[in-house]
Amino acid sequence: MTYEEAVSWIHNRLKFGIKPGLERMNWMLQQLDNPERRITCVHLAGTNGKGSTLTYIRSILEQAEYKVGTFTSPYIESFNERISINGTPIPNEDIAELVRIVKPIAEALDETEFGAATEFEILTVMAFYYFGKINPCDIVLLETGLGGRLDSTNVIYPVLSIITTIGYDHMHVLGETLEEITSEKAGIIKSGVSVITGVSQQEALAVIAEEAQKRRAKVYTLGKEFSAGHTQSTADGETFTFESPFGIMENLSITMKGTHQVQNAALALMAVYYLKTYQSFLVKDEDIHHGLKKAFWLGRFEQLSDHPRIVIDGAHNPEGITSLVQTVQSHYADKRITVLFSALGDKKIAEMVAGLETIADHMVFTTFDFPRAISPELLATHCSMEQKEIYQDWKEAIDKIKPILTEEDLFLITGSLYFISGVRKYITESR
Structure with a gap:
């Protein structure tokens, strides 16, 4: 199979639309010997800020010489960038190989009671197989496609969950109220897995807190357990200070413009400190400074x-x-x-x-x-x-x-x- 044929086959699944639910994912992954169970992963959900927060984390960990896989959507420059390692999109030949492996599984699924897999489900299975069996990484940063609870990425058991922000988007799928939307996003919270969040609305935070309490998951909230103080907007970006139970850092700089990017960077920093403290990642202060400054996300200001x-x-x-x-x-x-x-x-x-x-x-x-x-x-x-x-x-x-x-x-x-x-x-x- 050529790369062009592989991508054409993937895009052909668009006709199946958006189908929330995990039964198709679980069925396909089981046929592939559950590659997702081999992955050390951070799972990100939220209305806005997922891509930028993920990019800051990736950039810092890259500076610390870790191999970082990412799964993001949609793409801006090339289709392959949705599955990347250290910011480099998956090669064409690997896309073709993944489709060769996944296509017969997907076609077998078509004949079951669960029905046909969507394009995003196919891509998610491909990402799990790639990072789980073909090209393992030190850590994978995994972005939800839509919502969280029934999103196809939610078959993963991460070491850390992040809910960036909550807003009114995709309401035809996620619900009309802030509480309903938050409930869907909070569906990524797993038993005993800590949650970092930049959510600010009290009614949304209450939903996250309730779900986390049920799962015995510790919650770190921006503005409460950790904070970012914006100090200056310059021609080159933003500067800020960061405080958390794990450390204080001053004179931090980012080149992505906007105070919302300061908040995204703070979420990323909290995640990095968490990985340092509880997952034994070795990250120096200079890695953080350089990683933040180098971070760049296409199409965002x-x-x-x-x-x-x-x-x-x-x-x-x-x-x-x-x-x-x-x-x-x-x-x-x-x-x-x-x-x-x-x-x-x-x-x-x-x-x-x-x-x-x-x-x-x-x-x-x-x-x-x-x-x-x-x-x-x-x-x-x-x-x-x-x-x-x-x-x-x-x-x-x-x-x-x-x-x-x-x-x-x-x-x-x-x-x-x-x-x-x-x-x-x-x-x-x-x-």
Whole structure:
């Protein structure tokens, strides 16, 4: 099987949609001799911040010369990056080999009472087999796809769980209230396995505390058991101090911009201290300083160009837009801002557009080739600004706007991560 055939077969599973539940995962993994049981793993759930928190942990542990596997979604630059080791995506030949192994198992599953496996379930099984049998790592950082309790990654028994934040996203699957959504995310909590969280809402924390108490799991909460003090926003990023029961660190720097990134870095630091203390990971202070500074996550307030100044950010829900707005106000308050925005139809569009209006001088709405992408006309109905435009073709919008930008301008492109992935490729290839 070629790589192209393998990826085509994986993508063909998209037709089975999203099917919460663990029975298909358990069945497939059993046929493969349960490779997930061989993996030392940190499990991350949350509405926003999973990818950035994971990246900070990975970068620090890499500096300490550990071999770190990661499983993330969606991809920004290449399909293979979803399964990576030390930031390097899995080679094409390994994808083909994994599909050769997993395909007959998946096809056998199709004939059972459990029904067909989804694309994400197939990818999760591939990741478990890769890290469990083909290319073992010192530790694997595993990001949930959707929710937690019934997410296909939740067959793992980790050494540590992390719940980054809770917000209103994927409500058609996870529930309408904060408590319902939190209950799904808190489903990753395992018996006796400690939980680190950046959740701030009291009603959400109460759900996490109740679930953790049932499981006899210790909870470390940002702002309670550990804290991060933001000291300065600079042209290069953010600086902060960190305090926890395991140690205090000052003059820490990150290059990913925004106070929300300080919170993500604090969660990562708490995780690293936990791994040092209870899992015998050897990490020096200099590993932490260098790892934090080197950490970088594609498509998260990423500046693609200086002249003109173009920033992309995958703010795909109201909480993401709030963080984006705060970051722009901290770093680019003196700039004239043009926003190009596209989103999926199952999001809280009115809230997201209203947030962007607080910083935008000019709003541009577009769409992209994706099943749930919303039309620019519908997006624009939520905008009260006079300075707004509609483009059916986002490439045309970029090509029209770029030449008229000056040193006083910031061109901010945001919305769905699937949209940002295409934009990033187009702009970097046309430089």
